Amino acid sequence: MEAAIEVRDLVVHRGRRAVLHGISCEVARGSVTGLLGPSGSGKTTLMRAVVGVQIVKSGVVQVLGRPAGSAPLRRRIGYLTQSPSIYADLTVRENARYFASLYGLGSAEADESVRDVGLADAADQMVHTLSGGQRSRASLACALVGRPEVLILDEPTVGQDPVLREDLWQRFHALAASGTTLLVSSHVMDEARRCDRLLLLRDGQLLADDTPDGIRRAAGTDDMDEAFLTLIRAREEARV
Amino acid sequence: MSVRILAATTLRILRQLRHDRRTIGLLAVVPILLLTLLYYMFDNRVFDRIALIMLGVFPFVIMFLVTSIAMLRERTTGTLERLLATPLGKLDLLFGYGIAFGAAAAVQASLATALAYWLLDLDTVGSTGLVILIAVMNAVLGVALGLFCSAFARTEFQAVQFMPVVAVPQILLCGLFVSRGQMAGWLQAVSDALPLSYAVEALGEVGAHPEPTGTMWRDLAIVAAAVVVALVLAAATLRRRTG
Numbered sequence: 001m002e003a004a005i006e007v008r009d010l011v012v013h014r015g016r017r018a019v020l021h022g023i024s025c026e027v028a029r030g031s032v033t034g035l036l037g038p039s040g041s042g043k044t045t046l047m048r049a050v051v052g053v054q055i056v057k058s059g060v061v062q063v064l065g066r067p068a069g070s071a072p073l074r075r076r077i078g079y080l081t082q083s084p085s086i087y088a089d090l091t092v093r094e095n096a097r098y099f100a101s102l103y104g105l106g107s108a109e110a111d112e113s114v115r116d117v118g119l120a121d122a123a124d125q126m127v128h129t130l131s132g133g134q135r136s137r138a139s140l141a142c143a144l145v146g147r148p149e150v151l152i153l154d155e156p157t158v159g160q161d162p163v164l165r166e167d168l169w170q171r172f173h174a175l176a177a178s179g180t181t182l183l184v185s186s187h188v189m190d191e192a193r194r195c196d197r198l199l200l201l202r203d204g205q206l207l208a209d210d211t212p213d214g215i216r217r218a219a220g221t222d223d224m225d226e227a228f229l230t231l232i233r234a235r236e237e238a239r240v
Numbered sequence: 241m242s243v244r245i246l247a248a249t250t251l252r253i254l255r256q257l258r259h260d261r262r263t264i265g266l267l268a269v270v271p272i273l274l275l276t277l278l279y280y281m282f283d284n285r286v287f288d289r290i291a292l293i294m295l296g297v298f299p300f301v302i303m304f305l306v307t308s309i310a311m312l313r314e315r316t317t318g319t320l321e322r323l324l325a326t327p328l329g330k331l332d333l334l335f336g337y338g339i340a341f342g343a344a345a346a347v348q349a350s351l352a353t354a355l356a357y358w359l360l361d362l363d364t365v366g367s368t369g370l371v372i373l374i375a376v377m378n379a380v381l382g383v384a385l386g387l388f389c390s391a392f393a394r395t396e397f398q399a400v401q402f403m404p405v406v407a408v409p410q411i412l413l414c415g416l417f418v419s420r421g422q423m424a425g426w427l428q429a430v431s432d433a434l435p436l437s438y439a440v441e442a443l444g445e446v447g448a449h450p451e452p453t454g455t456m457w458r459d460l461a462i463v464a465a466a467v468v469v470a471l472v473l474a475a476a477t478l479r480r481r482t483g
Contacts, residue, residue: 054481054482055481077325079325087317090255103327146326199440
């Protein structure tokens, strides 16, 4: 099957600094792919390139068979930025309804996505009165509301309590089961095991592109953090 | 552009405004207080001239400030980048601001004009409706320039500094302090290039003539053209892709 996201030799510079050094990878349709790596490794930049809001130096990024950022893709792709980008001076419901209306959807769909992220009780609360975790879930509701075929989620579970995190991951898998493609970033290695496939990023380079089991097997350890370390060391030794 | 998205965006901006009661209060009350101040400062004839001009200047300045901050917030909170990754068109957003704040300015101008005519005995030969029309046009000019200028500010501190840069020279040179005919040639040329000068001239026409004059319509057309130019420039500052 054709991949939902296809990245070839992607190079991105921010200012004079190279942030991504020629990344190539694919994300299969209807899967949850984890994008892992330490802060500053280029996760957000890669996601921005897939959404099509990042100026790229060279390389190709195709989403659903079209160049990233092209107009027809805008209604088929949902993007959750790392810091919640919603209107603080509106209620949760008003935010969701506004984003729903951009996709031609009504208040029923908006209210549903507010429920889906567990904010039904806070729906009429102003966003600026929410806790950090609630705020990022409100932002997530606005990314889900358009029923996009591809969801790019930048650290959607940061600051959520374990129960909610579990809920969110179940929801992600339910979406994938219904055909949605999800690219989810995290710097918590513990979340890696929940993904169908992992992309490990470090210093703008792809360290690994494999299933969680494959990565553990390659590194010879069960612990994700340790596996990551092993892969980094292996890469550095190979370079010497 | 899509009518549905434009309408949703306009409503969203008005909802944000509605949640901010204090701003609504300030928008309604400040022009009235300042007009009252002018009423007690000047005798009747001078008040008629200055109050009329102020009815046009207040909406311009206030909407310029409100819009440049609102748009700056869209940029700094990430909502702008997010919106530009959705089916929303750039003009949906820009016109949404123009219509929403234009409507707010219409209410504001109506209140201020009503007070000026009924309680402060403002006297114009021309009609009150035209005064409000010009005031709203000025507000939309303020919105358009605010949308454009917000692109050059990274912080609120910087954004408010654009007020003296963009609004004050226009107020100084619009003919309020020194009539435009008495200015040195080069000042007159600068004044000719500034849209507020035409808005103020149009108000002067309403003050002096019972019927709308050709000069007034021409002036309004010039202000409208300035709005279009500012909006086109503002659209050029909205980049879907950034570094």
